[in-house]
Amino acid sequence: MLEKKLRKYMPALVAGSLGILLTINAGVASAGIGVLRPGAGNNPPKTPDWNVKNQEGGSGAVTTKDGKSVQKLDKSKKTTVTMLSVMLGESLSSVKVSASGDFELVDGNGGKVLGKMPANVSAEVKISGGAVYLNGEKLASRIITLRTGKGQQVVYNGSSYRGQLRLVYDGSGIQVLNIVSLEDYAKGVLPSEMSPSWQPEALKAQAVAARTFALYNKGKGHTASSGYDLCSSSHCQVYSGTAAETTTTNQAVDETYGQIMQYNNQPIYAAFHASSGGATENSEDVWGNYLPYLRSVTDDDSKSPYHNWTSKFTVVQVEKKLASAGKEVGNLKSIALVPISSSGSVTGRSASGRAYGVKFIGTNGEITLTGEQARRIFGLKSAMFNVRTERSVQVPAKGKKKVTASDGKTIDAKPAAMNDGIMKLQGVDNVVFEGHGFGHGLGMAQYGANAMAAAGSSYDVILHHYYTNVIIQEIY
Numbered sequence: 001m002l003e004k005k006l007r008k009y010m011p012a013l014v015a016g017s018l019g020i021l022l023t024i025n026a027g028v029a030s031a032g033i034g035v036l037r038p039g040a041g042n043n044p045p046k047t048p049d050w051n052v053k054n055q056e057g058g059s060g061a062v063t064t065k066d067g068k069s070v071q072k073l074d075k076s077k078k079t080t081v082t083m084l085s086v087m088l089g090e091s092l093s094s095v096k097v098s099a100s101g102d103f104e105l106v107d108g109n110g111g112k113v114l115g116k117m118p119a120n121v122s123a124e125v126k127i128s129g130g131a132v133y134l135n136g137e138k139l140a141s142r143i144i145t146l147r148t149g150k151g152q153q154v155v156y157n158g159s160s161y162r163g164q165l166r167l168v169y170d171g172s173g174i175q176v177l178n179i180v181s182l183e184d185y186a187k188g189v190l191p192s193e194m195s196p197s198w199q200p201e202a203l204k205a206q207a208v209a210a211r212t213f214a215l216y217n218k219g220k221g222h223t224a225s226s227g228y229d230l231c232s233s234s235h236c237q238v239y240s241g242t243a244a245e246t247t248t249t250n251q252a253v254d255e256t257y258g259q260i261m262q263y264n265n266q267p268i269y270a271a272f273h274a275s276s277g278g279a280t281e282n283s284e285d286v287w288g289n290y291l292p293y294l295r296s297v298t299d300d301d302s303k304s305p306y307h308n309w310t311s312k313f314t315v316v317q318v319e320k321k322l323a324s325a326g327k328e329v330g331n332l333k334s335i336a337l338v339p340i341s342s343s344g345s346v347t348g349r350s351a352s353g354r355a356y357g358v359k360f361i362g363t364n365g366e367i368t369l370t371g372e373q374a375r376r377i378f379g380l381k382s383a384m385f386n387v388r389t390e391r392s393v394q395v396p397a398k399g400k401k402k403v404t405a406s407d408g409k410t411i412d413a414k415p416a417a418m419n420d421g422i423m424k425l426q427g428v429d430n431v432v433f434e435g436h437g438f439g440h441g442l443g444m445a446q447y448g449a450n451a452m453a454a455a456g457s458s459y460d461v462i463l464h465h466y467y468t469n470v471i472i473q474e475i476y
């Protein structure tokens with residue numbers, strides 16, 4: 001049923017009536033509806049040299065749709081839940097922390113007990129003169145761990161978290177880290193990445209993606225100098241602790257306990273985004289590096305509120321936006337589509353039908369923007385867009401004053417002229433971007449995943465659709 005929908009839908013999308021289609025790595029701040037964001041993976045993988053182009057798909061890849069496509073762990077092997085360090089705050093000169101139950105503060109990562117505190121009473125850690133003070137007492141240690149009883153939560157800055165807190169003085173300030181299991185982390189992340197009211201199987205797919213994304217980052221060092229795995233903002237994934245948790249999202253995490261996506265026995269870079277516009281993208285066409293599991297696939301994006309969007313600018317506004325971005329070309333004369341990809345495409349179009357770059361030609365020269373640059377400069381939701389022009393027409397009205405486009409009557413200035421060539425802007429008033437989708441277009445599209453779930457697909461089928469030749473593996 002879904003495939004039918006897709007077949008019906010896709011030709012319209014890639015039909016030649018669209019002028020310029022671009023794809024970019026979108027990093028838009030807010031989706032504007034619910035809690036949905038453009039998705040993780042707005043920052044390319046930290047290991048861009050990870051080129052596995054010539055390798056086979058994961059050994060023993062299972063892509064059946066009979067529910068057996070999750071590789072269960074051999075329970076005779078003893079495993080432990082993976083722990084993560086998630087940064088909640090840094091560069092702080094003083095920190096107050098507490099817990100919902102009685103708690104203790106220990107030296108380092110589990111050394112001698114420095115102090116015991118009752119529930120809901122704050123301990124204060126301060127830096128003064130390059131030394132660490134705990135409740136006013138000078139310490140020799142630079143690391144303090146706060147741990148509380150089972151089932152209790154640690155508290156920092158008004159938010160509660162599962163696991164432990166670790167305060168690290170790195171020489172310039174205090175880092176507040178939450179040492180938390182991958183499962184509890186996923187519970188604190190999921191409601192921020194997908195609306196809890198969405199289809200249960202879509203939530204489960206998102207849970208596996210969120211878990212995988214975190215594990216991919218584990219141990220890689222968030223930045224060169226920081227010792228933690230992930231930050232708690234949209235830079236990585238929004239992590240809000242227990243306050244964010246909901247019944248449905250926790251259930252999605254529990255029902256996929258320990259499951260991640262692997263390729264060649266490694267966690268994949270599980271990029272995802274809000275809305276594909278109808279087809280996802282190949283990684284090399286967005287980031288330049290080939291990832292075998294981030295391949296272009298089609299999906300049903302028709303329910304997405306971002307399926308169709310329009311951003312209109314006057315020619316003068318386009319000139320000004322280019323100029324303020326340091327891309328001044330003078331008076332704009334024409335716009336052209338150009339291939340700037342390194343992926344070897346001859347046509348200048350990517351697998352999904354998107355193009356790679358746009359050239360603005362003006363009286364003072366010309367500038368070529370990548371899709372990403374065009375998206376940022378014009379604030380577009382995605383780079384899967386068509387460029388159209390509009391010019392005013394004057395409609396003679398019987399004996400009355402003339403009606404102009406500004407009164408709501410416009411006419412297309414032959415958008416077909418665009419057709420991979422140069423579109424002249426002479427006599428044109430507006431440049432219109434008509435686009436599809438929201439986000440970078442890589443990996444799982446959340447609206448598409450929800451549509452698949454609504455049509456009866458289980459989470460493993462959804463994941464295998466969006467991530468090519470991966471194995472869903474239970475790791476503990």
Ligand SMILES: [Zn+2]
Nearest residue numbers: 230231235236
């Ligand atoms: Zn981050």
